[in-house]
Amino acid sequence: MRFGLSEEQTLLKDNVNRFLEDNMPLDKVREYADGGSDASIWQGLSDLGIPALLIPEEFGGVGLKPLDAAIVAESLGHHIAPGPFLGSAVMAPFALSNSPDGFAEVLSAIATGEHRVGVAFGEAIARRNQASVNVKDGKIEGTSLFAFDADADSYLVADQSKNMFLVSADDDGLSRSNLTTVDRTRRTVELTYSGASAKPVSTDSSLFDRTLDIGRVMLAADTLGAAQSMLDQAVEYAKQREQFNRPIASFQAVKHMCAEMAASLEPCRAMVWFAAHALSDVPEEARLTACHTKAHLAEVGQFVSRTATEVHGGMGFTDLLGLHYWFKRIGANRQWLGAPEFVRSEAAILQGVD
Amino acid sequence: MDLSFGPEYDDFRSDVVNFLNNNSDKAPKGGDLRGEQAKDWQKLLIENGYTCRTIPKEYGGFGAEPDIIKSRIIGEEFSKSRVNPGLGGQGISMLVPTLLEMGTEEQKQKFIRPTIHGDMIWCQGYSEPGAGSDLASLTTAAVLDGDEWVVNGQKIWTSTAHLADWIFCLVRSEPEAPKHKGISFLLFEMTTPGIEIRPLVDMTGVANFNETFFTDVRVPKNQIVGERGQGWQVANAILGHERDTLAPPNTAQTRINALVELMKTETAGGERLIDNPIYKDRLMKIQGRVLAMKYNDMRVLSSRLNPGQDASLSRMITKLQGTELRHELEGLAIDIMGEVGLSYDDNPHLRGAGSWQREYMYYLGLIIGGGTSQIQKNIISERGLGMPREPKIEKKAV
Numbered sequence: 001m002r003f004g005l006s007e008e009q010t011l012l013k014d015n016v017n018r019f020l021e022d023n024m025p026l027d028k029v030r031e032y033a034d035g036g037s038d039a040s041i042w043q044g045l046s047d048l049g050i051p052a053l054l055i056p057e058e059f060g061g062v063g064l065k066p067l068d069a070a071i072v073a074e075s076l077g078h079h080i081a082p083g084p085f086l087g088s089a090v091m092a093p094f095a096l097s098n099s100p101d102g103f104a105e106v107l108s109a110i111a112t113g114e115h116r117v118g119v120a121f122g123e124a125i126a127r128r129n130q131a132s133v134n135v136k137d138g139k140i141e142g143t144s145l146f147a148f149d150a151d152a153d154s155y156l157v158a159d160q161s162k163n164m165f166l167v168s169a170d171d172d173g174l175s176r177s178n179l180t181t182v183d184r185t186r187r188t189v190e191l192t193y194s195g196a197s198a199k200p201v202s203t204d205s206s207l208f209d210r211t212l213d214i215g216r217v218m219l220a221a222d223t224l225g226a227a228q229s230m231l232d233q234a235v236e237y238a239k240q241r242e243q244f245n246r247p248i249a250s251f252q253a254v255k256h257m258c259a260e261m262a263a264s265l266e267p268c269r270a271m272v273w274f275a276a277h278a279l280s281d282v283p284e285e286a287r288l289t290a291c292h293t294k295a296h297l298a299e300v301g302q303f304v305s306r307t308a309t310e311v312h313g314g315m316g317f318t319d320l321l322g323l324h325y326w327f328k329r330i331g332a333n334r335q336w337l338g339a340p341e342f343v344r345s346e347a348a349i350l351q352g353v354d
Numbered sequence: 355m356d357l358s359f360g361p362e363y364d365d366f367r368s369d370v371v372n373f374l375n376n377n378s379d380k381a382p383k384g385g386d387l388r389g390e391q392a393k394d395w396q397k398l399l400i401e402n403g404y405t406c407r408t409i410p411k412e413y414g415g416f417g418a419e420p421d422i423i424k425s426r427i428i429g430e431e432f433s434k435s436r437v438n439p440g441l442g443g444q445g446i447s448m449l450v451p452t453l454l455e456m457g458t459e460e461q462k463q464k465f466i467r468p469t470i471h472g473d474m475i476w477c478q479g480y481s482e483p484g485a486g487s488d489l490a491s492l493t494t495a496a497v498l499d500g501d502e503w504v505v506n507g508q509k510i511w512t513s514t515a516h517l518a519d520w521i522f523c524l525v526r527s528e529p530e531a532p533k534h535k536g537i538s539f540l541l542f543e544m545t546t547p548g549i550e551i552r553p554l555v556d557m558t559g560v561a562n563f564n565e566t567f568f569t570d571v572r573v574p575k576n577q578i579v580g581e582r583g584q585g586w587q588v589a590n591a592i593l594g595h596e597r598d599t600l601a602p603p604n605t606a607q608t609r610i611n612a613l614v615e616l617m618k619t620e621t622a623g624g625e626r627l628i629d630n631p632i633y634k635d636r637l638m639k640i641q642g643r644v645l646a647m648k649y650n651d652m653r654v655l656s657s658r659l660n661p662g663q664d665a666s667l668s669r670m671i672t673k674l675q676g677t678e679l680r681h682e683l684e685g686l687a688i689d690i691m692g693e694v695g696l697s698y699d700d701n702p703h704l705r706g707a708g709s710w711q712r713e714y715m716y717y718l719g720l721i722i723g724g725g726t727s728q729i730q731k732n733i734i735s736e737r738g739l740g741m742p743r744e745p746k747i748e749k750k751a752v
Contacts, residue, residue, distance in 0.1 A: 001423065002356045003649075003656035004663050067355060235739050250742040252728075255735035262734055263671040267650035270668065274649040277355045289645065296642035344638035345631075351614070353628050 004273065005071065013071045019044055020079040026322045029080055033184035033325065038082040038151070046113025051089045056097050059107035066090075066214055070221040070276035077225030080185045080329050084116045084149040090218050092117035092156045095164055095211040099201045106154070106166070117166075118152030119215070120144035120191055124162050124208065125338050133159040133193070140167055140174075140198035143190065148336070150178055150187035156201065157191070162208035165198035173197070183332035185325055210279075212337060213290035217275045219333045220297035224265070224272050226326045226333075227301045230308035231261045233323065237312050248311075257307050264300045271296065291347040295340040301330040357652075359423050366424055370431045373402060381438040388517075393472040396441045404428050405440035406470045409450065414467030422658055433604060443514065445469045445476030449522050456580050456588050465520075465541070477544070479509040479523030479566060480589065487729050489524075490533045490586060494568065496525035496540060498575065503527070503540060505548075505571040511723070515551050515564040518544050528583045537585035542573040558715045559699070603651040606644045606680055609713070613637065613687050616705065620691060627690045640683050647675060667738045674730040677720045684714035 005013065023044055032038055045051070053069050055061020069090050076085055093110055096103040096117075109115035122145050123133045131143040144157055154168045167174055173196030176189040202208065235258050238249035248254050275293035278286040305327045309316035316323050334340065380398065382391045399405040400416055407425060409415020418424075432439040450469055453462055468474035485492040494507025505525055515521070520543055528536035544551075548571040553561035580588045617628040617637060627633050650668050657665035687710040688695035697704045698711055721727050735741040 001359050001656060002660050002663075003652045004355070004660070006355070235741065238741065246745065247742060250744055252732070252744060255739075255741050256728070256731040258739055258741060259674075259731035259734035262667060262738055263674050263731075266667045266671050267646040267675065270649035270653040271646040273355065274652070277357075281355070282357070292638075292642040292645050295638070296646055299639070299642075341635060344635055344642070347638050347641070348628075348634050353614075353618075353634065 003270070005067075009068060009071055012068060013075060015048060016045075016050070016072050016075040017078070019048060020075055020081055024079040024081045026325075029082075029185060029322065029325055032082045038084075041081060042083045042113060042116075045083060045085070050085065051093075051113045052111035053089060054093045054097075055107050055111045059097065059104055060111040061093070061107070065277075065281075066217065066279040067273065067276040069214075070217060070272055073218040073221035074225035074228075074272070077222030077227075077329065077333075078229045080226060080229075080325050082185055082187075084118065084152060086215060086218055086222075087119040087149050087152065087156065088113075088116045091119050091211050091215045094214050095156055095201055095207060096166070098207055098210075099164075101200060103166070103201075115154070116149060116152045118147055118149035118155045118169075118189075120147035120155050120157045121212065121215075121337060122146050123160055124158035125212070126342050127160065133157060135159060135163070135165055135198045138197055138199075139195045140165065140193040141195065143192050145190055146179060146181075146188045146336075147176075147191050148186060148188050150176070150189045155191060156211075157198065158208055162205040163203050164201040164208055164211070166201055167191075167193070167196050167198050171196035181332060182328040185329050186332070209287065213287055214279055215337050216290050216294035216343070217272065217279060219336055220268075220275065220293045221272045223297045223301040223330050223333045224268050226330050227261075227265055227268075227297075227304040227308075230305055230323065230326050230330075231258065231265060233321075234258060234261070234308035234311035237315075241313070254311060257311055261304045261307050265304055268297055268300055288347055288350050291343045291350065294338065295343040295347070298334040298340040298343075302334060305330040359427075363423055363427060367427050367431065370404070370428055373404065374431060374435050374437055378435060378437045383438070388472075388475075392438075392441065395438060396470070396472050399440045400470065404432070406446070406450075409454070409466065409470060413454075413462055414470055422655065426655065430604060433608065441470070441472050443475060444478045444522075445474065445520075448478065449476050452522075452579065452588060452591055455591060460576075461541075461579065474520060475514065475518045477512045477515040477518035477521050477564075477566075479512055479521045481511045482508060483510050487726060489589075490537065492524055492526060492537065494523070494525050495529070496527045496538060496573070498527075499572075501575045503573040503575060503578075505540070505542075505568045505573060507568050509566040509568075510554070510563075512551075512564045512566045513562050515544065515566050516553060516561075520544060521566075522579070524585050524589055527585075531583060534586045535583050537589070538582050539579040539585035539588040540573055541577045541579065542571065546571050546573070548572070556715075556719065558712055558719075603644070603647045603676065606676065606683065607648060609680065609683055610641055610644050612706065613640075613683060616687055616710075617690055620694075620705070622690075622692060630690075633686075633690050636686055636689075640679070640686060643675075643679050644683070647672075647679060650675075667734075670734050670738050671730075673724065674727050674734070677717055678727065681714060681717040681721060684710050684717060688714055 023041060049062055050072055052061040053064045057063040088110060093107065096107055106115060110117060123131055128145060131145045133140065133142045133144055147155060152169055154166055157165045157167050173194050175192045179188045179190050181188055238254050239247050241248050271293050275289040278289050309323055309327055312321065312323060315321055381395050382389060403416040403418055406415040407418050408420045411417035446469060450466055453465060469476065480489060482492050482494060494505065494509065496503040496505050520541060523540050524537050525540055526536050527538040548569045550567040552565045554563040554565055555561045556563055617633065618626060620627045654665045654669050657663040691705060694703050698708055736743055
């Protein structure tokens with residue numbers, strides 16, 4: 001019995017972390033937040049083989065498992081890196097490689113990082129503003145709100161009945177407009193369809209559910225990494241900052257805030273590992289664990305991001321330290337792909353309670 | 355990630371299950387420590403290696419090599435089938451491991467066998483009215499007079515002192531030494547003249563705790579574990595044993611399942627409480643936390659099996675998180691029942707034999723006992739996160 005990462009997984013984690021430490025310092029985060037491009041960071045991650053991780057070997061991928069992807073998601077969250085990882089490296093490869101229709105060509109292009117796929121699932125989860133997606137005779141009409149990755153080459157779109165389609169961003173029947181959100185480390189768009197061609201990916205609602213599960217676990221892993229970074233920064237700041245002639249880290253009030261963050265966050269690591277592992281290896285527990293992990297990390301993330309900011313005092317509230325980028329990213333992860341109350345209600349339904 | 359224990363352990367698990375199927379009718383139902391049935395059951399469990407498993411045969415144990423997976427399987431199967439897992443108490447769980455590590459050969463021969471067979475019941479004399487979280491400031495004095503220690507002072511929270519035959523007790527034997535270096539670990543009989551016990555009723559209505567007073571209690575010189583002044587190290591070895599057992603995650607799992615059942619059967623205004631969206635959300639929230647602690651526990655187990663894996667922080671937070679979680683879980687059951695949740699003792703509307711109220715209060719006790727939540731947070735921040743201790747305040751001159 002071994003609960004934890006293998007040597008290869010630890011190596012993967014170290015490689016991604018090293019790359020991001022070198023290439024994703026805070027000024028790069030700011031650059032992207034102010035309208036810069038994520039092309040070079042995505043290129044670098046592609047050189048490391050990240051978009052190919054989950055794609056089966058027959059389509060030019062590496063054929064690894066969700067746990068490997070979760071390790072990458074955690075690192076990306078830790079460094080609040082931009083890029084289309086969630087859609088392009090995880091959800092789209094998962095849906096397309098499990099689709100009964102062949103997507104070999106797209107998958108091969110995704111694997112190299114040259115083709116980016118975004119995700120527009122909101123209308124199938126908890127649709128807002130009465131937005132809806134309607135596909136008839138291969139043509140798509142309607143709107144998807146808050147699709148992620150503004151710069152995608154195509155979008156994996158779900159309608160209200162959990163049917164999934166692939167729509168090309170080049171299609172004249174698709175227009176997209178950027179939606180400004182508090183999270184400046186990733187960009188969301190509104191997609192408006194007027195007769196673009198929609199290639200069917202799946203009419204099997206269980207494939208949609210499993211695609212959603214893996215996406216949720218990745219968001220949880222992203223939050224885990226981002227929250228861990230905030231806790232580390234808070235502890236470090238408290239050790240440096242002096243008031244009343246002593247480091248504030250020696251005050252029990254401050255120590256207890258940090259201890260509470262660590263005590264809530266540390267079990268989340270094991271939870272994210274298990275949830276990711278269950279997606280491939282413990283199918284009977286996978287859905288319930290994915291729901292709980294998404295919701296639990298949303299709550300712990302909210303607590304840690306608020307408390308870590310507070311430990312920094314007034315500086316935490318300013319733009320100077322950039323702490324707010326982590327705070328907002330954790331906030332966005334909470335809302336995306338199902339807010340915690342919705343996800344917990346799904347968890348109840350899975351146990352025969354509705 | 356490899357969650358399987360392997361075929362050898364599957365066989366072991368079915369042995370345990372078979373044993374339980376064939377013998378569980380012999381197990382005592384209540385918690386009577388002195389009963390013959392309890393002792394016979396204990397004997398049977400030791401013979402089969404289902405309790406006191408790693409205690410050497412020469413001291414009355416089963417004599418197996420330590421194997422944490424087997425111990426875990428035994429724990430899981432006994433808990434699943436709700437069969438009495440054998441005698442507990444501080445003698446078996448805390449004193450015996452300490453004697454095995456620090457005791458003399460004579461002490462091991464004399465104390466371990468009767469303790470694990472239920473013929474010698476122990477209580478623990480650590481805390482004092484003036485030494486709780488700051489245990490090392492204890493003042494119960496032991497002065498050597500010829501071949502005997504003369505003990506004077508007062509202990510508090512001495513669980514089962516009124517039932518115990520013997521006590522293991524921390525005393526100040528070197529008043530001039532720094533506080534952690536002036537303590538010794540003594541063993542003595544509760545029938546020794548000069549001991550007075552006063553029961554201390556807790557908020558659940560039970561008098562399990564006591565205040566214990568010592569007036570010129572004479573203890574033979576050789577009834578000390580470790581050297582003079584080494585008592586603090588001896589005690590710390592035991593506190594480690596204690597903390598690990600305070601909030602086991604598999605019992606939280608059992609309790610949340612019971613809570614789901616309760617919410618499916620209880621109604622308010624004709625509506626099942628599980629259908630109330632607010633209660634349902636609170637339930638799911640707690641279930642998520644129970645799961646997080648379950649996986650955290652698997653990680654801790656794994657780190658004990660695989661050298662090189664580090665789960666020290668996971669282990670450090672278990673007592674804090676586990677006890678707070680259980681307190682909230684039991685509290686939710688009370689909340690959903692409204693006035694019915696207040697029922698206690700002989701109330702005809704009692705649910706779950708009163709366990710929800712009892713455990714709710716009991717876990718508040720555990721949040722405080724065995725190192726309070728606040729002490730746990732000090733430990734986590736200092737040893738886990740490397741934050742500095744609070745500056746010491748100089749002791750006032752008397």
